[in-house]
Amino acid sequence: PSLVPGGPTSGDLRNLQVFEDTPIGTLVYTLTGRDPEGSRLLYTISGDYFSVNSVTGEITLIKRLDRETRDEIDVVITIQDEPVRETRENLIPFRRVIRVLDRNDNAPEFSDQSYTFRVPETEPAGQTVFTGVSLTDKDTGPNSQVQLRCTDESSPDACDTFEIFAERRGEGTYRGLVTLKKALNYEERNSYNLIVEAVDAGEDRILSSTSSIYVQVEDVQDQNPDRK
Secondary structure (H helix, E strand, O other), X not given: XXXXXXXXXXXXXXXXXXXXXXXXXXEEEEOOEEOOOOOOEEEEXXXXXXXXXXXXXXXXXXXXXXXXXXXXXXXXXXEXXXXXXXXXXXXXXXXEEEEEEOOOOOOOEEOOOEEEEEEEOOOOOOOEEEEEEEEEOOOOHHHHOEEEEEOOOOXXXXXXXXXXXXXXXXXOEEEEEEEEXXXXXXXXXXXXXXXXXXXXXXXXXXXEEEEEEEEEEEOOOOXXXXXX
């Protein structure tokens, strides 16, 4: 017996790919074999994730997938023919790798729920004043691409004074850079609270998370004493 390339469900088994959110019980592929003598064929598949109907060759998912835990599943498929007269049955194994495809099921995660830093009031506009924000997204591809923004929930004037953007360090790994948009004045405002949102670029849905950044403005001797 031999395995015929392709099948009525999912194309070539050598390139079988299954999304990680595929429901349990879904038919993902139908094996098609042939035997020169025309004998009936029986099918088996190894592992915990899939089962196969021994007669029809229909492969179904029987265990939940999670690409972040396992992105490839190795299986061994066997085809066995029924013996003819006094001949022994033939058992043919095939090893295949089934790829698990990503869905956007993980929101970006900040390393901390809140951050704090200090900045002198004399720091010039345009300067990067904080690089301590870090975040990750466990998905892959576009689903792991993250942008940062200062939200309206921030303290007054915070988003007009500071800007934050995500610097990519690797797939799904980012550093948040806080830059100063305009001059500070300790005598007018000595602290800011930025509520920052991280938003991914999910293809099927968009996920987000928030963190806060508390900024303390340091006083610098820049005022002449009053004369009376």
